[in-house]
Amino acid sequence: MKELIKSNLKYLIFLTVFGLIGGYFTALYSVQILSDEMIEEVLAQVGSIDVLIIITTIQSLSYAFILGIIGKILARKIGLWRKVTFCKKGNIELALVTLVGGAAFILLDLLIFGEFSAVIKDSYAIKPTFEYIIASVTYGAVIEEVMLRLFFMSLIAFIIQRIAKKEEMNNTILVIANIIAALLFAAAHIPGTATSIGITPMILIRCFLMNGGFGLLFGRLYRKYGIHYAMLAHGGVHIVSKLIWILFV
Numbered sequence: 368m369k370e371l372i373k374s375n376l377k378y379l380i381f382l383t384v385f386g387l388i389g390g391y392f393t394a395l396y397s398v399q400i401l402s403d404e405m406i407e408e409v410l411a412q413v414g415s416i417d418v419l420i421i422i423t424t425i426q427s428l429s430y431a432f433i434l435g436i437i438g439k440i441l442a443r444k445i446g447l448w449r450k451v452t453f454c455k456k457g458n459i460e461l462a463l464v465t466l467v468g469g470a471a472f473i474l475l476d477l478l479i480f481g482e483f484s485a486v487i488k489d490s491y492a493i494k495p496t497f498e499y500i501i502a503s504v505t506y507g508a509v510i511e512e513v514m515l516r517l518f519f520m521s522l523i524a525f526i527i528q529r530i531a532k533k534e535e536m537n538n539t540i541l542v543i544a545n546i547i548a549a550l551l552f553a554a555a556h557i558p559g560t561a562t563s564i565g566i567t568p569m570i571l572i573r574c575f576l577m578n579g580g581f582g583l584l585f586g587r588l589y590r591k592y593g594i595h596y597a598m599l600a601h602g603g604v605h606i607v608s609k610l611i612w613i614l615f616v
Contacts (some may be wrong), residue, residue, distance in 0.1 A: 378439065382431040384512070387535070389428025389506030392401040393422040395498040431510055438517035442594070445536045446523050449593035457592035463541065464533040464584050464600045469607020477616065491616050495609050503609065508602030515582065516589045516597050541590045549582030 371380065398416055401409065406416070413419050442448035473491075481488035523545035529538055553575040560566065560574050581604065589597040 375439075378435075379432075383428065384542065385509040386428035386431030387424060389431075389502065389510045390424035391420065392502040393496050393506045394423035394579050396421065396496065396502045399496060399498060400479055427510055433515045434518040438513060438521055441519060441521035441525050445521060445528065445541075446522060447524075447536075447541075447590065447593075449595075451593070453593045454592065457588070457596055460592075461596055461600055462586065464588065465603030465607055468581060468600070468604040470586065470611060472577070472581070472604055472608040473611050473616070475573070480569060480573045483567065484564055487573075488566045491612065494613055499536045500605075503605035504602040505606055508598050509564070512585065512589075512598045513596060515548055515552050516586055517594045519551075520544050520586055520589065523547050526597055538590075545583060545586035545590060549579045549586060552582045553577075553579035590616055591610060 398406075399418070409416070411421055413422060415456060421486045475492065476487055481491070521544075524536065524540050527544060531540065533540065556574050556578050557566070557571070560570060564570055581601075585597040585601050588600050
């Protein structure tokens with residue numbers, strides 16, 4: 368056990384740092400957007416906002432550790448775990464996803480989906496807070512990629528390989544696993560979207576296009592170049608979209 372921890376020490380420290388920071392700032396941002404009624408419900412359930420922040424931070428750290436460790440084991444088994452290295456082709460794809468995806472992320476809302484929902488359009492009237500930005504590039508970029516790609520996509524690929532009785536992993540299985548993970552990730556956003564925006568056919572399209580579409584791109588980077596590329600792309604999309612929002616909207 369001691370040797371195992373020593374050999375994975377940098378990885379465990381990485382998970383700890385981003386789990387704590389991501390959870391803390393996600394909690395702060397969540398408190399910012401809660402309505403007075405929701406705050407009253409939270410206070411009735413946990414007693415105080417401070418307790419909510421602690422619970423959210425611990426939850427984030429738990430996700431990072433448990434799913435990060437299991438995800439690494441699964442990724443090794445199916446041949447997707449890679450050391451943090453970079454290549455020219457991967458860097459080009461990373462840059463394209465980051466720049467084009469970051470612009471598309473906000474422009475789709477401003478030019479298309481905002482025309483079908485006043486809530487979406489009005490949300491851009493207020494600039495993103497510091498807490499929201501930090502949560503996006505820590506919890507969003509790292510913890511969500513640990514959960515959705517490193518763990519969930521790897522698990523699906525592992526299960527499909529066993530069901531298909533394939534001795535070796537192949538691209539077809541990985542692509543199917545990526546599609547399933549992306550679609551389920553998008554579907555998981557429907558309840559939150561229904562609460563914050565409401566559900567219409569266009570909003571459902573937005574949910575699957577924005578969450579599922581980007582999930583497919585991040586999954587492709589994970590499959591081809593490693594989880595670090597997926598994390599960097601996810602974080603990059605958030606950074607580019609927030610910069611456009613702050614500077615030009």
